[in-house]
Amino acid sequence: MNEIYLTKEGHQKLMEELELLKTTRRREISKAIGVAREHGDISENAEYDAAKDAQAHNEMRISELEDKISRARILDYENIAKDEVLIGAKVKLEDLNSGEKLEYILVSEEEADYSLGKVSTTSPVGRGLIGHKENEVVEIEIPAGTLKYKITGISR
Secondary structure (H helix, E strand, O other): OOOEEEOHHHHHHHHHHHHHHHHHHHHHHHHHHHHHHHOOOHHHOHHHHHHHHHHHHHHHHHHHHHHHHHHEEEOOHHHOOOOEOOOOOEEEEEEOOOOOEEEEEEEOOOOOEHHHOEEEOOOHHHHHHOOOEOOOEEEEEEOOEEEEEEEEEEEO
16 A cells, blocks of 8 residues: 655545545435336336446445545645655746747646646656756656756746
């Protein structure tokens, strides 16, 4: 059982999802099962089968979230170096091939969301940035080739 490092926001998001699944979603599914039962023979009732499948998926997700939350360690930014790229860092980059300016936040796999600029520390880009400092040039091997970035800023 490995620890999972989460930001306060990421931990809160998991807690909110867990609460929603345990309350609102469970009630909705229970109601759907009841309505499907009212339609008669459940052995050939597609609505009943769908509701039971939804119930199984919901309970599985609840179990996953409870496991992650039980292993979660919330990041304490006061004890993390501010001049080095580590989990929780907001990293400003310049792509030396295209000149494009990029900004990523390094997070755990559970919080990763590329559309929000949140990159997992286990992804090729995340692994390639970890441990480097401002003004360093980093070359990162990815399946499509090599990325070449200059780290122009690190913040928390």
